[in-house]
Amino acid sequence: MAHKTLRGLILGGGGARAAYQVGVLRHILEISQEPGGKLPFEILSGTSAGALNVAGLAANAASFKDGCETLGREWEGVTTAKVFETRLLKLALNACKWFLDLALGGAEERLEPRGKSLVDTAPLASLVTHLLAPGAIGRHIEAGILDAVAISATDYHTRALTVFVEAQRDRTLWRRYSRIARYAQITPAHVLASCALPILFPAVRIGNTYFGDGSVRNTAPLSPAIHLGARKVLAVGVREPLRGPITPAPASVTPRYPSPARISGVLLDSIFLDAMEIDREQMVRINRLLENLPKGVTDERGVRLQHIDFFYLGPSQDLAGLALKHRHELPRTVHYMLRGLGAKGEHGGELLSYLLFESGYCRELLRLGYEDAQKNSERLREFLWG
Numbered sequence: 001m002a003h004k005t006l007r008g009l010i011l012g013g014g015g016a017r018a019a020y021q022v023g024v025l026r027h028i029l030e031i032s033q034e035p036g037g038k039l040p041f042e043i044l045s046g047t048s049a050g051a052l053n054v055a056g057l058a059a060n061a062a063s064f065k066d067g068c069e070t071l072g073r074e075w076e077g078v079t080t081a082k083v084f085e086t087r088l089l090k091l092a093l094n095a096c097k098w099f100l101d102l103a104l105g106g107a108e109e110r111l112e113p114r115g116k117s118l119v120d121t122a123p124l125a126s127l128v129t130h131l132l133a134p135g136a137i138g139r140h141i142e143a144g145i146l147d148a149v150a151i152s153a154t155d156y157h158t159r160a161l162t163v164f165v166e167a168q169r170d171r172t173l174w175r176r177y178s179r180i181a182r183y184a185q186i187t188p189a190h191v192l193a194s195c196a197l198p199i200l201f202p203a204v205r206i207g208n209t210y211f212g213d214g215s216v217r218n219t220a221p222l223s224p225a226i227h228l229g230a231r232k233v234l235a236v237g238v239r240e241p242l243r244g245p246i247t248p249a250p251a252s253v254t255p256r257y258p259s260p261a262r263i264s265g266v267l268l269d270s271i272f273l274d275a276m277e278i279d280r281e282q283m284v285r286i287n288r289l290l291e292n293l294p295k296g297v298t299d300e301r302g303v304r305l306q307h308i309d310f311f312y313l314g315p316s317q318d319l320a321g322l323a324l325k326h327r328h329e330l331p332r333t334v335h336y337m338l339r340g341l342g343a344k345g346e347h348g349g350e351l352l353s354y355l356l357f358e359s360g361y362c363r364e365l366l367r368l369g370y371e372d373a374q375k376n377s378e379r380l381r382e383f384l385w386g
Contacts, residue, residue: 006147007384008230009041009057010222013048013215013272014238015197015354016323019075019362020315021053021236022068023369029068031377033385039064040384041234042147045225047214048272051151051194055132058149058186061140074127075366079331080357082127084119084201086331121192121201128188128195137166137186150224151186152214153193156203161217163224164190174227178217181227197271215271222279226308232383235280236369237314239273265320265350272354280312311383315365316372320349322364329358 011021034040039061046054053071060067080086140146148167155162164184165173173181184190184206193204193211203210225233290307327348330338338348338355356362373380 004042005231006042006229007040007232008043008045008225008228008234009054010225010233010235011044011046011050011053012218012221012235012237012276013050013195013213015049015268015272016078016357016362017238017272017315017319017353017365018049018053019078019365020238020319020369021050022071022075023366023371024236024313024373025053025057025068026072026366026370027373027377028380028384029064031381032064033381034064036062037065038062038145039067043150043225043228043230044146044148045150045152045221045228046191046194047152047218047221048195048197051191051214052128052131054149054151055128055186055188055191058140058146059132059136061137061145062143070131072366074131075362076359078357078359078362080334080355081123081331083124083357084121085123086333088333090120118200121196124195124201125188125192128191132186132188132191134187135185141167148228149186150181150228151190151194152218152221152224153190153196153204153206153211154214154216154218156210156212158209159217161214161219162211165224165228167228171228176220179220179223181224213271215275219275220279221276222283222310230308231306232309232311234311234313234380234383235276237273237276237280237312238319239269239277240315240318240320262350265348265354268354269350280310283308283310309383311380313372313376313380315368316375317368319353319365322368323353323356323361324349326356326358326361326364327352329360330356 011018014020028040032040039057041057044054044058046052056071056074057064057067060070137146137149141148148165151164153162153164154160159178161179163179163181164186165181166184166186169183173183175181189204189206193206194214196202196204196212198212198216201213203212205211222233222235287307287310327335334355338351
């Protein structure tokens with residue numbers, strides 16, 4: 001009996017940009033050749049906003065159509081108020097608590113600090129709880145529809161990336177420098193922890209430890225799916241193509257000090273996007289190297305080195321420019337908050353592209369994801385079912 005080749009889906013972080021991933025999935029649903037209409041991936045790995053999408057897919061693994069429709073409805077109808085509190089009083093109160101702790105030297109570690117974060121994410125918690133029914137992932141694993149689900153978060157105590165794995169306990173999990181995997185029954189708390197962008201969103205307690213956004217320490221985002229046995233890996237990124245060669249600013253231009261929005265945009269790029277780009281480049285190099293090595297070669301731990309079939313799909317358009325067209329959709333309170341950070345004009349597009357949780361922008365991302373997948377339809381079909 002031939003051994004089944006496990007297929008992995010990797011969805012990284014990117015805030016509102018993660019709507020693009022669902023657009024890609026919509027086209028994969030259209031071309032799916034999966035018997036019974038089930039999810040065409042046995043292994044799911046998600047980080048940050050990608051973890052939210054993974055939760056929706058894993059909870060509906062028996063019906064890929066239901067999973068795509070559920071996620072599509074949420075992204076098409078999303079508003080900033082469904083992610084965090086946007087009421088002026090609530091925003092002001094959170095900010096005051098935060099800055100009061102800073103000003104009075106009260107921001108040290110304690111059981112219940114006054115200011116946990118700049119915004120209140122109670123609405124996001126309700127959304128995740130709605131997406132992920134208790135025990136749903138475990139039932140699909142028991143039924144053999146799913147093989148494993150991995151959600152990544154950053155442990156604020158050990159400062160290591162923790163990959164929470166729900167799977168049959170018949171495999172050896174891994175431990176690397178600054179990365180560790182552990183078994184868990186994945187709950188909404190794990191997804192919220194993976195989405196908890198430092199300072200902006202509150203950390204989430206799991207057991208006796210607090211966790212934050214999984215993208216912060218995730219230097220190898222392709223790793224969990226491969227460790228769990230995937231030999232065909234589809235990664236859906238949210239970085240647009242590079243605009244061209246990097247060139248220094250002309251000497252004739254008088255430099256302006258970067259606004260907080262510009263700095264924040266670069267920081268979010270680093271947190272959400274850079275690791276995926278670096279890891280996929282490394283994947284290509286390793287695959288090429290393995291083509292020239294004898295079969296059966298092992299690493300220092302005795303693990304056989306194998307070629308991984310890998311497919312990466314990312315946006316074909318500039319998402320920062322797309323976000324600027326929809327800036328007017330922001331709630332007035334959030335608009336003024338971002339304006340105060342310097343997120344105005346073309347330089348505010350990067351930050352907006354992550355935080356613009358509004359339906360007009362997210363619908364465009366869904367459309368773009370669908371169209372980009374459609375352009376690669378034959379390649380995707382061959383990759384997944386060929």
